[in-house]
Amino acid sequence: xFKSILKAQWKWTRLAVLVCVLGAFAMPLMSVxxxxxxxxxxxxxxxxxxxxxxxxLLAGAVGLLVAWLAWAADHRGHHVYALALPVARxxxxxxxxGAGALFLVPVxxxxxxxxxxxxxxxxxxxxxxxxxxxALTLRFAFAALVAFAIFFAISAASVRAAGVVLGAICAVxxxxxxxxxxxxxxxxxxxxxDILMVYPGILSVFSGRWTLIDV
Amino acid sequence: xxxxxxxDGLRYHAGKTFALSGVNLHxxxxxxxxxxxxxxxxxxxxxxxxxxxxxxxxxxxxxLGEAMPASxxxxxxxxxxxxxxxxxxxxxTVAESMAxxxxxxxxxxxxxxxxxxxxxxxGGDQRVGALxxxxxxxxxxxxxxxxxPELLMLDEPTDGLDPVVRRDVLEALLAYVSDRQATVLISxxxxxxxxxxxxxxxxxxxxxxxxxxxxxxxxxxxxxLHVTGAPALLDGAPFSVLGRxxxxxxxxQWLVRGWEPSMRDHLESMGATVTDVIDLDLEDGFVExxxxxxxxx
Amino acid sequence: xxKHISKSSRVLLAVxxxxxxxRPLHAQxxxxxxxQIARILPIWRLQRAEAKQRDSLQRRGLPTDxxxxxMITILAEASLDGLARRSAAQAAVELRDRFGSAADSLRSxxxxxxxxxxxxxxxxxxxxxxxxxxxQTRYTEDVRPSAELLAQTxxxxxxQLLTGQVSPALRRWLSGSMPVGDMxxxxxxxxxxxxxxxxxxxxxxxxxxDILACERGLGVADEADPIxxxxxxxxxxxxxxxxxxxxxxxxxxxxxxxxxxxxDSACTAAAELIPRSAVPPPFGPNARHMLAQLAMRMGGPxxxxxxxxxxxxxxxxxxxxxxxxxxxxVRVWRSTVAGTPLENTTMTxxxxxxxxxWVATCGALALGSSRWR
Numbered sequence: 001x002f003k004s005i006l007k008a009q010w011k012w013t014r015l016a017v018l019v020c021v022l023g024a025f026a027m028p029l030m031s032v033x034x035x036x037x038x039x040x041x042x043x044x045x046x047x048x049x050x051x052x053x054x055x056x057l058l059a060g061a062v063g064l065l066v067a068w069l070a071w072a073a074d075h076r077g078h079h080v081y082a083l084a085l086p087v088a089r090x091x092x093x094x095x096x097x098g099a100g101a102l103f104l105v106p107v108x109x110x111x112x113x114x115x116x117x118x119x120x121x122x123x124x125x126x127x128x129x130x131x132x133x134x135a136l137t138l139r140f141a142f143a144a145l146v147a148f149a150i151f152f153a154i155s156a157a158s159v160r161a162a163g164v165v166l167g168a169i170c171a172v173x174x175x176x177x178x179x180x181x182x183x184x185x186x187x188x189x190x191x192x193x194d195i196l197m198v199y200p201g202i203l204s205v206f207s208g209r210w211t212l213i214d215v
Numbered sequence: 216x217x218x219x220x221x222x223d224g225l226r227y228h229a230g231k232t233f234a235l236s237g238v239n240l241h242x243x244x245x246x247x248x249x250x251x252x253x254x255x256x257x258x259x260x261x262x263x264x265x266x267x268x269x270x271x272x273x274x275x276x277x278x279l280g281e282a283m284p285a286s287x288x289x290x291x292x293x294x295x296x297x298x299x300x301x302x303x304x305x306x307x308t309v310a311e312s313m314a315x316x317x318x319x320x321x322x323x324x325x326x327x328x329x330x331x332x333x334x335x336x337x338g339g340d341q342r343v344g345a346l347x348x349x350x351x352x353x354x355x356x357x358x359x360x361x362x363x364p365e366l367l368m369l370d371e372p373t374d375g376l377d378p379v380v381r382r383d384v385l386e387a388l389l390a391y392v393s394d395r396q397a398t399v400l401i402s403x404x405x406x407x408x409x410x411x412x413x414x415x416x417x418x419x420x421x422x423x424x425x426x427x428x429x430x431x432x433x434x435x436x437x438x439x440l441h442v443t444g445a446p447a448l449l450d451g452a453p454f455s456v457l458g459r460x461x462x463x464x465x466x467x468q469w470l471v472r473g474w475e476p477s478m479r480d481h482l483e484s485m486g487a488t489v490t491d492v493i494d495l496d497l498e499d500g501f502v503e504x505x506x507x508x509x510x511x512x
Numbered sequence: 513x514x515k516h517i518s519k520s521s522r523v524l525l526a527v528x529x530x531x532x533x534x535r536p537l538h539a540q541x542x543x544x545x546x547x548q549i550a551r552i553l554p555i556w557r558l559q560r561a562e563a564k565q566r567d568s569l570q571r572r573g574l575p576t577d578x579x580x581x582x583m584i585t586i587l588a589e590a591s592l593d594g595l596a597r598r599s600a601a602q603a604a605v606e607l608r609d610r611f612g613s614a615a616d617s618l619r620s621x622x623x624x625x626x627x628x629x630x631x632x633x634x635x636x637x638x639x640x641x642x643x644x645x646x647x648q649t650r651y652t653e654d655v656r657p658s659a660e661l662l663a664q665t666x667x668x669x670x671x672q673l674l675t676g677q678v679s680p681a682l683r684r685w686l687s688g689s690m691p692v693g694d695m696x697x698x699x700x701x702x703x704x705x706x707x708x709x710x711x712x713x714x715x716x717x718x719x720x721x722d723i724l725a726c727e728r729g730l731g732v733a734d735e736a737d738p739i740x741x742x743x744x745x746x747x748x749x750x751x752x753x754x755x756x757x758x759x760x761x762x763x764x765x766x767x768x769x770x771x772x773x774x775x776d777s778a779c780t781a782a783a784e785l786i787p788r789s790a791v792p793p794p795f796g797p798n799a800r801h802m803l804a805q806l807a808m809r810m811g812g813p814x815x816x817x818x819x820x821x822x823x824x825x826x827x828x829x830x831x832x833x834x835x836x837x838x839x840x841x842v843r844v845w846r847s848t849v850a851g852t853p854l855e856n857t858t859m860t861x862x863x864x865x866x867x868x869x870w871v872a873t874c875g876a877l878a879l880g881s882s883r884w885r
Contacts, residue, residue: 004318012306040711040746073304079883081302083268085319086292090879097875128708128719135859142859142867149874156878200866202873209857215708 001087002095009070009099016065017103023058024111024140027051028133028212032118041126045214052210055111059140060206062107063147070100071155097152104144112137115212129213136212143205150202219244219279219366219398220265226273227264235260235422237274242400242415247392249413249430250402251501256419258402259299262370265400266296279366292320295359299370299402301351305344309337309354313361320362328361335383349380356384360391367391369401373408385412410434410497418504425508430497437500440469441491442482449485453478457503466490470503574649575626582608583618584666588625592638592657596625599662606667606692610808611674611816618670625662628654640665667692679824684789685731686804687797690816695805700852703799707849711747712794718846726842730803731793732827733838739783742794748779755786803845807834810841 031051035044074082082092112133118124119131154162176189197207220242228234235257242248252258263269265276267284276283278290303312309332317323332339335353337346346354352372359367367388373381389412392399403409409416410430417427426433437457443466449456458470479489495503562578575589579596582604588596607615622643627636640662641652655661668689675689707715710729717725727733728741735741743751752770759767763785769778783791793800807830808815815833822832834841 001318004315008304008307008311008315011311040709041715042709042711045709073306076305077300077302080268080298080300081304083883084266084291084296084298084302086288086290087319088288093879093881094875097878127716130854130856132856132858135856138864139859142864145871146867146874149871149878153874153878153881156883157881158883161881199863200869202870205863205867205870211858214856214858215705215854 001091002098005092005095006099006102008073009096010103012073013066013069013100013103016069017062017106020058020062020065020107021110024062024107025114027054027058028111028115028118028136031212032121032124041129044126045129045211048211048213049209051212055136055140055210056143056206058111059143060147062104062144063149064151066100066103067148067151067155070096070152075155093156096156097149100148100152101145104141104148108137108141108144111140119212125213129215131213133212136210139205139210146202146205217244218242218277219246220248220400221277222261222265222274224274225261225264225271225276227260227269227271229260233257233260233422235264238419238422238424239427240417240424241427242398242417244398245396246415247399247401247413248415248417249409250400250417250419251404251406251409252402252419253404253505255421257422258419259370261419262296262368262400262402266291266294266368292322293365295362295364295367297352297355297359297367297369297372299374301343301355303343303351303354303358305342307343308339309341309343309346310339312343312354312358313339316358316362322363324361324363327363328357331357331361331387334387349376352376352380353384356387360387363395365395365397367397367399367401369399371403372401373403373405381408388412406498406501407496416497418501420505420508426504433500434497435494436473437495437503438471438474439493439495439499439503440471440474440489441493442467442469443488443490445469445487446485453481458506472504574624574643583615584623584670585619585621586623586625586666587643589627592625592627595638595657595659595662598659599666602659602663603666603670606663607670607674610671610690610692612814614674614677614816614820615670617677618673621670621673623666623669624649624652638662642669677820679829681824682819682826682829685793685800685826687792687800691801691805694809695802697852699798699802700848701854703796703802704849704852704854706796706798710794710796711744712742713744714742714794718795719850721846723839723842723846726846727827727838729793729795730800730842730845731795732803732830732842738788738791738793739780742791743783745776745779747794748776748783749774751786751791752779752782755783755790758786758790799849802849803830803841804833806845806848807841810834810836810844 031048031054035047083089085092087095115131115133115136119133125131154165157165172189172192176187176192179186179188195201196203198204199208218241220240222238222240225235225238225240233255238257238261240261250258250262260269264271265278265283267287267290270284279293281290283290304315307315313328313332317325317328335350335357337350337354337357341350343351343354352375356369356372359369369388372388373384376384385408388399388401391397401409401413413430415428416430416433418425428436441462443464445459445467454471454473454475456469456471460468462468474492476492479492482489575587575592577588577590577593577596579586579588579593579600581597581600584600584604584607586596586600604615607618624639624641624643626639628639636657637654638657639652639654641649644650653665655665671692672689675683675686678686678690707718707729712729714725714729718729724733728735739748739751749770752767756767756771759782763782766778766782766785769775770782807819811818811833812835815835818835819829819833822829827838830841831838
């Protein structure tokens with residue numbers, strides 16, 4: 001069963017995975033090569049942090065794409081085929097999840113190999129600074145997995161559940177707008193973002209430092 | 216008589232206007248059960264409830280001796296399902312779809328699948344999304360049959376197909392049923408199509424199962440009578456009068472159910488004369504049945 | 513002699529005499545009488561000074577209670593006496609520890625502690641300040657009424673005042689006052705980051721183990737040509753842009769060539785015109801503070817006094833304070849900096865566990881969706 005799911009899902013996902021693999025492989029090498037002539041280590045670190053945004057975005061994009069493609073075909077058929085298969089539904093969801101999670105692996109490996117290659121080049125890491133290819137790869141892996149899990153859960157949910165999530169986001173935005181219009185500096189939106197982005201928030205893995213080369 | 220499918224007081228509602236209110240369905244094992252009804256009658260909803268795609272709000276469902284939806288995994292392994300709309304993944308090829316489906320069905324008969332594929336003239340490399348409507352219908356029937364099910368639930372499987380394709384599909388179905396003694400529940404609003412193949416018929420209308428009887432009774436029991444001198448009241452008649460309408464010259468046209476030739480004497484004893492007895496085909500019977508049922512409501 | 517004494521002072525004198533417990537005057541000889549006067553006169557003068565100061569403070573709206581702990585004197589409002597005493601005790605220990613007997617010179621300095629705007633009692637911030645030699649209140653700021661915060665305030669200001677004792681070269685090198693307290697892990701990490709991110713090539717060599725490079729970067733080695741030795745062309749340009757206001761109009765062509773056309777020779781020439789005091793060594797003040805702290809720690813008690821007495825070069829003064837050669841001191845500094853690793857914040861076990869938790873939660877939500885139940 002899992003093999004069937006894996007094969008079918010791979011067919012739907014392979015193009016996106018391939019593009020992400022190329023992106024993940026290019027990013028560390030490009031980040032280092034574009035900064036080879038940076039005179040100051042401080043500037044190098046700051047450039048690396050700028051690239052860090054790219055890693056976080058790529059992780060989010062990979063997660064979103066793989067999760068969305070895992071369910072896209074079932075969505076198109078209103079899940080009738082999946083629900084009519086002789087397999088426990090929780091097992092079917094787990095298999096889709098497992099297959100999707102497996103497709104993140106090539107992207108993570110591409111990033112890891114590229115990060116290692118980039119930082120092993122002599123002269124790339126100035127004395128006093130450290131390269132963190134493994135840490136960056138692990139963070140990328142976890143971020144991609146979290147993004148995948150979030151979008152997977154949203155995609156797997158019913159339209160009503162997705163509506164609840166969307167409604168909650170809208171409610172926060174409206175409340176933020178109304179309170180600021182009323183002159184109340186409650187910053188509801190800001191607090192909501194903090195809850196999500198600051199440790200131990202669900203998106204905390206995306207915030208903070210994502211640097212290949214750091215002190 | 217054992218039943219492959221049995222429901223008892225099945226209830227479900229969707230939205231504010233549609234509801235199944237206590238459907239009692241009995242599909243005899245080994246029968247080809249035609250599930251008739253106009254569009255929106257509740258056929259698709261009932262079938263979806265039977266295979267566990269929807270959860271009933273009340274009542275009991277038994278499919279192949281197992282309670283549904285509790286035992287859906289075991290039941291679905293023994294049921295071939297063809298939905299009213301294509302459900303297979305459009306981005307896969309025919310061969311990939313067959314391989315995917317085979318991965319979930321232990322009784323998948325690869326050889327027969329290949330035979331059906333050849334019989335249906337489906338190319339393995341053809342993408343499902345690029346298949347014509349007829350080819351998609353054939354593929355879905357292929358998938359349902361090659362898993363060697365004990366029960367086939369076919370929801371309007373030939374709807375929209377051209378006559379040639381329809382014949383191919385029904386031939387394959389009949390061949391399978393005669394080989395494996397499988398039960399078939401086939402829904403359609405194309406009454407004449409079911410007339411040829413079904414041995415039982417159930418008629419749904421507006422969420423109710425209004426009739427369930429052997430096809431033979433359905434076809435032979437419903438007649439249109441031309442009656443003169445008909446009494447106003449008919450007490451103790453051995454048949455049911457589904458409808459009466461006046462004709463010219465004081466005559467009436469009756470629609471009756473359960474008619475036997477010997478019943479002519481009963482009417483004449485009441486002073487009425489039966490001038491004509493017209494056999495109705497299934498479609499006419501179906502239409503008249505629905506009309507009379509709606510008038511009663 | 514006594515006719516110059518005012519009436520009020522005579523009363524004070526009488527009180528002082530009584531306070532001193534003198535025997536009846538008529539029983540004394542003239543010599544005894546003079547000796548007695550000589551003994552009590554300083555006490556009388558001190559008390560008179562204090563009374564005058566009290567009058568003066570009252571007239572200027574300053575607190576009148578005097579809290580004195582070791583070398584720290586604080587004029588505090590009565591309700592803040594306890595806070596003043598606790599904070600002064602902590603600050604005195606730190607200052608004594610760092611400056612030794614040299615800290616005694618703070619005795620004549622007056623700090624003030626009161627509630628802002630003459631508010632009496634209650635919570636809220638307190639206002640700290642000091643009275644300068646002219647009796648004016650200066651450096652007032654509001655701080656939280658915490659003994660630790662106040663102690664830090666007194667210690668830092670005390671260190672600033674005491675740094676006035678050190679040589680101008682050392683003062684310039686410190687770019688501020690002598691640091692009080694010992695270095696902490698965080699302060700060392702700060703130095704590590706400063707040095708690691710320093711644009712100077714000396715930082716790279718220092719990290720690679722070149723002690724002379726460390727000394728040059730810290731500004732404790734003789735640097736014949738600091739402008740070329742300390743900085744790269746880019747940094748020279750940055751240096752000139754930052755110190756452009758110090759250059760005369762006559763140097764404008766040089767400035768234009770440097771800043772607008774990035775001509776390194778012009779930048780070098782312009783940088784050489786900048787006063788030496790405005791050209792700090794490349795590793796930054798935190799690195800130099802840490803070196804001074806290390807010298808003090810290694811030198812133990814009396815380190816600061818020895819430093820004051822040493823010849824007027826930074827390296828000689830640090831050598832005198834630490835009791836070891838500059839090379840040894842800088843070697844310890846380098847190994848401390850290099851041996852204090854930064855935590856890798858790119859990926860932490862906590863982050864990994866939290867991610868796993870959220871993945872599991874989302875997975876459970878997906879499974880719990882009504883469609884898949």
